[in-house]
Amino acid sequence: MRNRYLRFLPGLLVLLLLPWGPAAQSTTACARWCPPNSSCVNSTACRCLPGFSASSGEVFTSPSDSCDDINECRPPVAVSCGKSADCQNTEGGYHCTCIPGYELASGAPTFRKESENTCQDMDECQQKLRICKSHSICINTQGSYTCQCLPGFKLNPRDPKLCTDVNECTAGSNPCHNSTHCFNLVGRYECRCRPGWKPIPGSPSSPKDIVCEDKDECSSGEHHCHNSTICTNTVGSYVCHCRRGWVPKLGFQNKQNTTVCEEVSFPTWMPPPGIKSQRLSRFFHRLQDLRGNLSSVSVQSTIQDLVQEVGDLLEGPQDLENLSQSEQQFVATNLLLGLENTLGWLGKALPIGAVTFSSSAGTVLSLEVQEQGYENITLIQNQTKMLLTWDTVHESGDSGPTVVGLLSTPGMGRFLAKAPLVLDTVEQAALHETHKGVLQELYHDLLSDVISAFISNKDPQNLRHPVTFIFQHSVIPGPREKVFCVFWEHGQNGSGHWATSGCRMVGTKDNSTICQCTHLSSFAILMAHYEVQKDSALTVISYVGLSLSLLCLLLAALTFLFCKAIHNTSTSLHLQLSICLFLAHLLFLTAIDRTEIKVLCSIIAGALHYLYLASFTWMLLEGLHLFLTARNLMVVNYSSVNKFMKKLMFPVGYGVPAVIVTISAASRPHLYGTPTSCWLNSEKGFKWSFLGPVCSIFLVNLAFFLMTLWILKSKLSSLNSDVSTLQNTRMLTFKATAQLFILGCTWCLGILQVGPAAHVMAYLFTIINSLQGIFIFLVYCLLSRQVWEQYGKWFKGIDITKSKSEKYTLSSKTTSDACKYSAVRSHITDTACH
Structure with missing residues (x-):
């Protein structure tokens, strides 16, 4: 039965649509050429939709026309939205919105006209609880808000919502008293007493207003000085220094909180091996007596006795003169090294200042004991002067006194006068250049006493600035003679020779010669005699x-x-x-x-x-x-x-x-x-x-x-x-x-x-x-x-x-x-x- 009805359905549809056929065809033809945002009026005309307009009018017939959006927020329309509001154009229409920081009482996002405007201030701080970052609070303002930093903080220039800590202790803005130390904390600061200081009794208890004074650790017993030292209070601290006649132990420095001292002792000084001399044996036996009698209160007398013993030994060497030349130089090297080490060590136990020791034989010792702070040091003897700056012998990190000594031993010259002279390459080249390669043989004599210069706190072979020596001598160099500034260079076998490396002659005049050396040792002035082969041709021509x-x-x-x-x-x-x-x-x-x-x-x-x-x-x-x-x-x-x-x-x-x-x-x-x-x-x-x-x-x-x-x-x-x-x-x-x-x-x-x-x-x-x-x-x-x-x-x-006069x-x-x-x-x- 159903199949029979289905069989008649197409025909029925045709009968139903027959009355609409022409109209449908007309609408379809109109819609083919009308532009977007328009509607068809008839087969030949179109009309723009509300909110749009065409250039040729409301109804147009040309297919080339278009319907464009009308901006109601601008003239000539210019819709008014009212106070605290803005007009917002849309495609084919518009609406009104509250400006930022404001909102409609109804909570609606938009409205159509001014009569509907209920814009009111918006509380951003309540709506956005974390709009401001840490260490700041939000403050609402009309139509907006601000972030205000807590005390001790300041806004970050790169982020106005972020607060950073203010360092109240920066240079130039220290709010603390000059007796205290400003200590910066997060969002605040404190004034604290410096180490070695304490609050003045009765000063304000507030950490920002505290005033301090120096703490005397020595009298209060709060120091940690070793019992071998004496505590001396300083501003803000204290130092531990050795007693008079005591010296710091090996590995310790004086005037430190950790200083440990020991009573001064006589350094080890052994006689040169293989030398047989009764006079030398008596000298070292006397050194043993000085070592045994040395105490903290007898340092000065021990140095005087040592200088006297050296003078007596060199004044009457007796059997030492019978030694060979190499053995004599061996003995002299031992004496010079021993004197430099012993006098430099014993000098540390002397009080600050300058002191001179001399013997009846002419041996003279000048010592200068100084603390850090002097600009220069000058040691003067009868025929020698030494000048050096303080930073030449004292490092910036050193503490305690520095000993600078100058020892003159006139009798030492008899052992070293015939020692060989070794010129450095510069001196040799200059000498040969001066005489055009015709230099023959070189001899030398001592013009001055042998002097030893030494320091206590620094390697004498690596000085920052040169040391100046001024020698006085009685002999004036003659022809084919040259003055050299030399020092005694110790050999590995215990002997040595005169050398010029590191020393130069600045100038010589009459009986005075000025030398500069970059190291300290035993020095002297040598006058070298040299034979120069004369130009025989020039000599013959001249004569x-x-x-x-x-x-x-x-x-x-x-x-x-x-x-x-x-x-x-x-x-x-x-x-x-x-x-x-x-x-x-x-x-x-x-x-x-x-x-x-x-x-x-x-x-x-x-x-x-x-x-x-x-x-x-x-x-x-x-x-x-x-x-x-x-x-x-x-x-x-x-x-x-x-x-x-x-x-x-x-x-x-x-x-x-x-x-x-x-x-x-x-x-x-x-x-x-x-x-x-x-x-x-x-x-x-x-x-x-x-x-x-x-x-x-x-x-x-x-x-x-x-x-x-x-x-x-x-x-x-x-x-x-x-x-x-x-x-x-x-x-x-x-x-x-x-x-x-x-x-x-x-x-x-x-x-x-x-x-x-x-x-x-x-x-x-x-x-x-x-x-x-x-x-x-x-x-x-x-x-x-x-x-x-x-x-x-x-x-x-x-x-x-006579010649007759000529007639003309x-x-x-x-x-x-x-x-x-x-x-x-x-x-x-x-x-x-x-």
Whole structure:
């Protein structure tokens, strides 16, 4: 039956839908092109839904139009939600909400219009109990809230809800009294007494207002000092220090809370093994007596007895002098080491301050016992001074006194004088460089007493700053001698040698030498004698050249003195120049190396200084005479020039050098004479007391020479050409150039003896300067016709007739000029030397 009904169901549905067919087709066609958020009006028009609008109007027919959301919260609509509320636009509509910090009285989240606005303040602190973090409280405000920190805390700039602890004890804001210590806690602080302090009776009980005072642990018995020490109260603490005559035990320091002391004892000092000497045995037997009698109150007398015993041993060594040299050095090493250790240890038991011990034999001990805080230490004895800064011998962490000692043992030198000297590489290189590798053999002598410097609290081989020693000695180093600052370096076999490593000589002057060393030991000053192989070629050149110069200068002086044909002012100048050079060369040749006697050597250096300056001064006068003569060539008034020169030449020629030497000798007499030669010392530029005047004279003479040549050229050109030829201007120029070269330019070679060319310059200087006398004899004697005529009279014994005057055929003006010139010809010829 059911199947039969089902069979008619499709037809029935068709009959039912037939009336709706056209309308359905129309709606479907409209819906195909209407945009979203719109509805179909008919088959050709659409309408935007409420809350949307199209650009062409409410109903549109164009398929390209769209329905866009209308923002009711903005103009022109601008819905008003009322106070403390905001309009919130939605898709196709809007609603109102309370602003943050406010809520509707009903608790609803939104409302539609202003009349429904019931927004009121929200209490965030009640609704969110943990909105503020620890150490803070929440404070509700109108529409919001704030987090306020508890006392002792502050807001974190990076998180306004987080509070951090305030450190009231930071520098610059300490709220506690200066007698207390501020202790910061979480959210608060306390003022507590520092260790070793206690609250003042009656001070406020509040931890923030407490005031403290120093606690005397020593009087109250609260200290922990060992019974071998004495408690001394300090501000805020106390120290335990040894009693007088007691020293800290090994491994302990003085003036510490844990100090433990013991009575001072005599350090172990064993005699050198294998040495047989009754005198030495008695000395060590006496040391045993000193060790047995030592007590805390007898330290000072024990040190005095020890110094006396050492002095007696070294003053009369008796059988010690019969020991071999190596055994004597072995004994000396043992004595020096034993004295340094024993005196440094016993010195710790002395009171603070300086003390000096001495023996009848001349042994002297200076001790300085100091606490930390002194800037420097100076120990002075008769012939030695030691200077060092406090931080050189005292570390910042050290406590207690430091002992610095300086021991002078004059008799020790007899055991160590012949000990070998070992130079460090720097000293060896400097010595060989100074003498250009020609150093031969080195010997040495002691110039000072052997002194020992020691300290108690520090390794003496590793000092922070160098120690300065000033030695006084009676012997002054001579030529081929050098002073060394040395120390006694102990060998592994118990012997030793003198060494220079770590020590340098700062300076030496007369009888004083200054040394600086980076370690402490036993020191002395050695004077080394060394043999230097001289340059034989330079020696031969000097002796041969100076000998020939002396002969030529003597012949020149005799010629100027006895040859009457050439007597004039120029000849007198040549004579004085020859005499000064002769005496200077003779003194140089015979006495330049006489340095044995310092006073005599200084006199020789002063005489050479004067004679050489005088030679240059006479050369200056010759230049002046030449210039004045040439300037007056056209006027016959040369007699006035001669009168002027005769009045001037002797006061200037011998007076000016005397003034220069007098001033130099008065200002720095010790710089006349060097250890190797009797000449001027180059220290502090003293050599310029000679080179300065010489250079000045050379420059002035050069100016005179150039002006003279200019005058001769201008005046001779106005004469007849025959007259000009007759005067032989070439000879004038040659003589002037030769003299300027002889006594001027050659000394420039001495100044140029520096650098790689020094050796070549030394040869040129020696050759040319040693031949000065030969050059002078050649220029002024052998090249002079009048001198040759005089020599002919002397050797041939025949009279030479006087030359007749030459006659010239010249115009009146030329004849007059020629007569004038012939009158001064001899003067110009003989004075053209500059």
